[in-house]
Amino acid sequence: MPDWPTTYxxxxxxxxxxxxLFGPWDLFIEHGHRMLGATVGLLCLTxxxxxxxxxxxxxxxxxxxxTLLAVVFQGVLGxxxxxxxxxxxxxxxxxFGPLVFAMTVALAVVTSGYWxxxxxxQRTAAGGKLQRLAVLTSALAYIQLVLGAQVRHLxxxxxxxxxxxxxxxxxxFAAILxxxxxxxVIRTWRSHRDEPLLLRPSLGLAALMTIQxxxxxxxxxxxxxxxxxxxxxxxxxxxxxxxxGLVQTHVTTLHVxxxxxxxxxxxxxxFRSLRLVRGLRSSTPAAAWMLEVAV
Numbered sequence: 001m002p003d004w005p006t007t008y009x010x011x012x013x014x015x016x017x018x019x020x021l022f023g024p025w026d027l028f029i030e031h032g033h034r035m036l037g038a039t040v041g042l043l044c045l046t047x048x049x050x051x052x053x054x055x056x057x058x059x060x061x062x063x064x065x066x067t068l069l070a071v072v073f074q075g076v077l078g079x080x081x082x083x084x085x086x087x088x089x090x091x092x093x094x095x096f097g098p099l100v101f102a103m104t105v106a107l108a109v110v111t112s113g114y115w116x117x118x119x120x121x122q123r124t125a126a127g128g129k130l131q132r133l134a135v136l137t138s139a140l141a142y143i144q145l146v147l148g149a150q151v152r153h154l155x156x157x158x159x160x161x162x163x164x165x166x167x168x169x170x171x172x173f174a175a176i177l178x179x180x181x182x183x184x185v186i187r188t189w190r191s192h193r194d195e196p197l198l199l200r201p202s203l204g205l206a207a208l209m210t211i212q213x214x215x216x217x218x219x220x221x222x223x224x225x226x227x228x229x230x231x232x233x234x235x236x237x238x239x240x241x242x243x244x245g246l247v248q249t250h251v252t253t254l255h256v257x258x259x260x261x262x263x264x265x266x267x268x269x270x271f272r273s274l275r276l277v278r279g280l281r282s283s284t285p286a287a288a289w290m291l292e293v294a295v
Contacts, residue, residue, distance in 0.1 A: 004079040007031055044068040060110060067103040074100050091153040095146050098260040104116045107263040109271045114197060120277055127277035130187050134270035137180040141263040145159050148259060181209045195276060201269045208262050215255040222248040
């Protein structure tokens with residue numbers, strides 16, 4: 001689409017639905033993306049109003065308003081991406097979207113019933129270690145998303161050395177993140193297997209990470225072909241990479257979407273750990289603050 005906030009000259013909300021639903025596929029996706037973005041904005045407005053009316057904690061109000069402003073900023077970034085058509089704006093837009101998603105998940109966690117009803121946890125030696133590992137895993141998940149955006153938005157003029165450097169960093173952080181997820185599952189199973197609010201997301205995170213690693217290999221194949229050392233096999237020799245093809249688009253998009261799910265799942269686990277466990281030395285400043293403001 002060449003214009004924003006209008007859609008081919010129409011008010012976004014008055015664009016003919018017949019043209020949207022039965023027109024070209026690219027138009028359906030792009031206008032649908034705008035409409036979903038507007039819906040998220042309206043839901044965030046409702047969320048902030050609900051927090052002000054029914055939640056007495058001022059810090060949740062602040063988080064709700066920050067989430068609303070983040071949604072607005074993300075929408076502006078998307079509009080500038082349309083108008084300016086710059087690769088850098090596309091990359092920033094792609095990196096900021098998962099942050100907005102993460103903020104909404106954080107709000108869902110801190111406004112849940114178990115958050116308010118949870119008893120003050122007992123101090124354990126494993127509590128602080130689990131919290132630090134959870135927070136670090138969340139940070140690594142976001143760094144990995146940013147590195148993936150770098151790979152995805154490399155300019156056509158980028159030389160092979162730059163591509164190799166970005167790809168190596170992406171692969172290295174994928175390995176580091178996978179190790180941290182495995183450690184998180186092991187530590188949770190050893191010390192908090194009786195807490196389903198921690199065990200379930202840790203196992204879910206492990207499943208997501210396993211699928212994501214497999215999808216990463218699939219993304220390489222559909223974008224760049226099979227590795228050279230597999231070139232002698234019949235299945236690899238018959239493969240043809242189609243730039244912009246449906247399979248390439250879907251596999252790459254699924255890989256990106258799963259990266260966001262890994263981020264928010266690890267963040268959900270981190271928030272739950274800050275609420276449900278404590279270290280011998282008050283764990284972390286964040287954990288102590290959580291206990292102070294939780295209710």
